[in-house]
Amino acid sequence: MKSLSEIETTVKRASKAAGYSWGVSEETGKSIRLLELFSLPGIKHLNEYLNQKNKSKFESLNLISENNSSLNNPYCPITLGVSFLDQINVLENLKKIEFKNVAYPIIFISFISRSSEIIGKKINVKIDEKKMLLNLNVNIFSNFIDQEFPKIANTIEVNLLENEDNFTNDEWNNLYKLSEETFVEESDSLKEGAAGAGLTDND
Template sequence: MTGASNDGIRLSLSEIDALGKKAARGTGCSWGLAEEAGKSARWLAGYGLAGPESLAALFTAPRCCGCTSDSAAPLCPIAAGAELSDSAEDIAHGTDVRLGDVAQPLLLLAQASRSANALQVILTLRWSGFSATCFPDGLSIETGDGVGDAIGRNVVCSSANAAINETDLRAGAGSRLVLRSAYETLNRLAGKTYAPATDTSRNSGAGAGTKDND
């Protein structure tokens, strides 16, 4: 951990990745989806966007994915992002992918942008009040009113022909200030992945064991 303030906890991008992955595992996500969750939070944080905060909000609200049984809830963006990644080549060749309603859709933006980079294509992601263009090496948000939406309505990903301009965002490096409430939520969920201490683990070297070294 890099540091703390009254407003939040400053974490490196690698710490955000690791915390997001552990928190996802704590909610029951598979290893594959947990890794995607951590990467998405890190990617967004690298662009100065609310990646860890979106992930914390996702894990404390209804969502539809293999980790939950709430089929009436909006789609999980991590699970939907895997589908988007699988369909990226079709999207690049002109096939729109319509995902419907997606919880915390900002996390889906990370998935779309990583697909644009992997395929070296330009993709757009849209929902009500939001539109962004994903370049192989950058991002442009054209309509950002819905950037913080808890649910993205009628989410669509499609190919685009666009030129890079001065409004494009580039990923930064270093650390990001994470809202304290989001950090505490993710840290609490991550704690569910830790095995409780036992006499056997303590005696085998985990912790101080039963010996008093003072």
């Protein structure tokens, strides 16, 4: 079994050999490493994309807006991903971003997952009819289980979620009230041993 370090290094070198800069190649290595860590087909789809890259034309998108569409050729998932990473602090204010016609979207997803960690928010992604929840780059939850990831996504919808508790105030208050039973009442001996001036002056 290949180590994650070996995967990252090999992907970085292969991406450079395919024509990307060392900076972009390094980001690609980190992203594919992430996919393999989560048992997603990063190496497989990167291989297919790099082989296809020499035969087909893919579009780059440097400045991302609320609605992004490539009418002719699909977007390159790597340059799109790097752009998303670079602009995430601005894109966070858009809440919802849409991309149309993206090649090998699973590669793009890995960059979005890393962006989730940067802004400290969960990101909900919809690839055509399939959904994924990116959780601060800690895990990726999806309903793609046992299904092949598409090579072209007609539409990718990215929703940046506000941080909210998954429980109600009543549920929290009930739990907190129960936890209070472990609190220790402050006794005279505890007061005497507390921080601050004691009974004896050592000066």
